[in-house]
Amino acid sequence: AAGVIQSPRHxxxxxxxxxTLKCYxxxxxxxxxxxxxxxxxxxxxxxxxxxxxxxxxxxxxDRFSAQQFSxxxxxxxxxxxxxxxxxLYFCASSSGTGSGYTFGSGTRLTVV
Amino acid sequence: AQSVTQPDIHITVSEGASLELRCNYSYGxxxxxxxxxxxxxxxxxxLLKYFSGDTLVQGIKGFEAEFKRSQSSFNxxxxxxxxxxxxxxxxAVGASGGATNKLIFGTGTLLAVQP
Numbered sequence: 001a002a003g004v005i006q007s008p009r010h011x012x013x014x015x016x017x018x019x020t021l022k023c024y025x026x027x028x029x030x031x032x033x034x035x036x037x038x039x040x041x042x043x044x045x046x047x048x049x050x051x052x053x054x055x056x057x058x059x060x061x062d063r064f065s066a067q068q069f070s071x072x073x074x075x076x077x078x079x080x081x082x083x084x085x086x087x088l089y090f091c092a093s094s095s096g097t098g099s100g101y102t103f104g105s106g107t108r109l110t111v112v
Numbered sequence: 113a114q115s116v117t118q119p120d121i122h123i124t125v126s127e128g129a130s131l132e133l134r135c136n137y138s139y140g141x142x143x144x145x146x147x148x149x150x151x152x153x154x155x156x157x158x159l160l161k162y163f164s165g166d167t168l169v170q171g172i173k174g175f176e177a178e179f180k181r182s183q184s185s186f187n188x189x190x191x192x193x194x195x196x197x198x199x200x201x202x203x204a205v206g207a208s209g210g211a212t213n214k215l216i217f218g219t220g221t222l223l224a225v226q227p
Contacts, residue, residue, distance in 0.1 A: 031212050042202060042217040043156070050211040058214060090156065092215075101146075101215065105155040 002026055004093050004104035012110045013081050021076040021107045025093030031055070032074040033101065034066060035090040043090060049074060081111045114139045114207040118218035125193050126226045133188040133221050135203030144206030144213060145186040147177055150220075151199045159201075162186065173197070198225045 005024040013019050025032050031050045035043040045058035049068035060066075063081075068074045078085060088108050092101040115138045125131055137143055144163050148156040160171025167179040177188045186203060200220045206213040 033212065033214060035215075042219050043215070045214040045216070048212040048214055053211075055212040056214055088153075094212075101158070103148075103156040103158075108153070 004091055004102050006089075006091050006104035006107050008107060009105065010108050010110075012112060014112055015081055015083060017081050017111075019078045019081060019109060021078070021089055021091075021109070023074045023076070023091030023093075023104060025072050025074070025091075026095075026102055029093035029095045029102075030072065031094045032068055032072070033092045033094075034060075034074070034076050035092065037088040037090065037106075038084075039087070041087075046076070078109075083111050085109060086111045114143075114205055114216050116203050116205050116216055116218035118201075118203055118221050120221045121219070122222045122224070124224040124226060127195050128192050131188075131190045131193045131197070131223070133201050133203075133223070135186045135188065135218060136184050137186060137203075137205045138184065139205050139207070141208075145177075145179060146204040146206070146215065147171065147175070147186075147188050148202045148204060148217075149173075149199045150202065156202065159188070193223075193225055195225045195227065198223055 007022045033048045034046040037043040046060040048056045052068045066076045088106045090106045092103045094101050117136045146161045147159040159175045160169045162169045162179045200222050202220045203218045204215040
């Protein structure tokens with residue numbers, strides 16, 4: 001069965017650079033979520049989209065932006081990267097509220 | 113505000129022993145509850161979920177969890193632990209936000225399995 005695809009798997013950037021993370025949800029899933037998991041931390045909700053519209057926003061820095069495109073894939077854009085942005089970034093998709101989530105394998109971002 | 117508490121940061125059990133991981137939640141309405149497992153550097157795998165109905169939920173890998181509304185708990189259990197169960201376990205509650213339900217995670221319980 002198709003899963004949530006995230007790319008790239010690993011990314012190394014320098015401080016103040018920009019990074020773009022991509023997420024391809026399971027086909028026919030209309031909702032995408034982004035989470036950030038720092039080292040030894042629990043995943044923290046960043047932002048979600050439903051039918052290409054932003055639905056909810058969590059602790060996402062102003063330096064970050066995201067969108068969901070017409071084919072339902074989503075991109076998380078991160079600018080002016082800081083060392084503290086180093087984390088595992090997960091995308092999840094679902095169909096309908098409360099239907100359960102499927103997480104991607106994550107993108108490990110390292111800022112040096 | 114919604115929250116999830118996992119009181120045990122780290123638990124060690126012997127292989128073959130039974131396991132119970134605790135989870136307490138705070139949520140005003142009927143919660144959607146989840147248990148995820150994560151191996152080091154890996155993604156989050158759903159073990160089981162509770163939306164409504166039978167309060168005893170069966171999941172994958174022999175895990176089960178029981179929803180107890182009176183205690184605001186959703187503890188995860190397994191009758192006999194295998195070495196491959198060593199991982200971090202996260203309890204989560206679904207919290208409504210617009211048209212979507214974000215997940216609020218507990219801080220996790222790291223399970224170690226002794227031979």
